[in-house]
Amino acid sequence: MAEKGIRTQDWAAFRAEAQRMLEAALDQMQQAAERPWQPVPEDIDARYAVTAEARGPQQTVDRIIADVLPYHGGNTHPRFWGWVQGSGLASDLISSVAAAAVNANMGGRDHGANYMERAVVDWTRRKMDLPEGASGLLVTGTSQATVIAFQAARLRVLKDLRKQGQGEARLTAYAGEGVHNATLKAVELLGIGSDNLRKVPLTDGRMDCVALARMVAEDKAAGALPFLVVGTAGSVDLGLFDDLNALADAAAALGLWLHVDGAFGAWTRIAAEPYRSLSDGIGRADSIALDFHKWMYVGYDCGMALLRNEAEHRAAFAARPSYLEGAERGLAGGEPWFCDYGIDLSRGNRALKVWTALETYGEAAFSEAITGNCALAAFMAAEVEAQPYMALGAPVVSNVCVFTARSDLEPEAQSMLNAHIAQTLQESGEAVFSTTRAGGRVMLRAAITNHRSREADVQAAIAAVAREAAG
Incomplete structure (x- = not known):
């Protein structure tokens, strides 16, 4: 659909493209567990380059679906615990639509x-x-x-x-x-x-x-x-x-x-x-x-x-x-x-x-989710301690679990291995840990502010760490 100027003239065609975009966004959220972070392609700059040509809503939506939705920061995925990032809510789609329409x-x-x-x-x-x-x-x-x-x-x-x-x-x-x-x-x-x-x-x-x-x-x-x-x-x-x-x-x-x-x-x-x-x-x-x-x-x-x-x-x-x-x-x-x-x-x-x-x-749902995130951090700590060579970097107080994959190694070797594991699991899409320093070592760190995470996600992620640590 070609437009003249910036005023929408064919609302029926625009409505169809907006609905197609909404469906793609709903799929993105519903299928969050199947869409982990992935490295951006080498030609990403060229894909996003702004041109003088007007492409219209149809081509723009095509490009968003192909080149924007796949290359997100990963924090919508249930095994994302890197840094302290929230996971986003389905209700954000509803509020964003209303906010765009009102433009307050x-x-x-x-x-x-x-x-x-x-x-x-x-x-x-x-x-x-x-x-x-x-x-x-x-x-x-x-x-x-x-x-x-x-x-x-x-x-x-x-x-x-x-x-x-x-x-x-x-x-x-x-x-x-x-x-x-x-x-x-x-x-x-x-x-x-x-x-x-x-x-x-x-x-x-x-x-x-x-x-x-x-x-x-x-x-x-x-x-x-x-x-x-x-x-x-x-x-x-x-x-x-x-x-x-x-x-x-x-x-x-x-x-x-x-x-x-x-x-x-x-x-x-x-x-x-x-x-x-x-x-x-x-x-x-x-x-x-x-x-x-x-x-x-x-x-x-x-x-x-x-x-x-x-x-x-x-x-x-x-x-x-x-x-x-x-x-x-x-x-x-x-x-x-x-x-x-x-x-x-x-x-x-x-x-x-x-x-x-x-x-x-409702407020009770948020209370349950926040409490559940803390319980998951404690569960992760227990999973870590159940592994023969893993060890906590500090006791879990709230929702953060810091640990090393191989406590039997020298501090420098532990640091190198933990950093390697974090990067490897990020790239494989299996889990996102960040790293921090504790006790003079680089350690793996999970900050659980993710309402999609479950015990099965923690178990799978710790198993992946153990696999990489065994080399």
């Missing part, structure tokens, strides 16, 4: 999508035990949420920051060893500087609050202005959790803003015990960063910044030039506008996919 700009004004985002923020606030009136904003992910939270934290101690900048003040922030890279990027981006992010030692996998107090005192004596401590709810490498109640007590005593990196681990708040208690105390934070596209499984991208004090949140970002003035009536109403709470003026409708997922499956 979530920066502000008076339309339904903004009320939906407020409902999603309020639901999340309640799940995280924050008080009524706390503020929130859907963002690209925890990295952006961290920047938003840190900016509000800076404004608490530097009242004229937005006009005068940080000046000569040397702000210092504190986080446990192994904190997520989002924190490092945020302090660099905001001009605080990575040298002023102080790494606090861990005791039994948790930030040492005695050491924190000592470091804060030392920095104050040196003329610095300590302002922020970052707690971790689910560390990237091992799935560890700080004692958030103890950290909240310490932050209050030391006059620090408490931020919690809960990118995936915050969602233990809706899991069953014993996993729910891992995040006890999270509701005492001044701010929380979390992702829906990880352990709530919705499609990329979708994160949230939650801040306890709405006034502090708004003060950090609100700016209304004359062309954005609100009104009591009409489309320019609908206060507050989300553009006053973050970096973006133009914002897509992330709330719709969260709302659609919760409406479709």
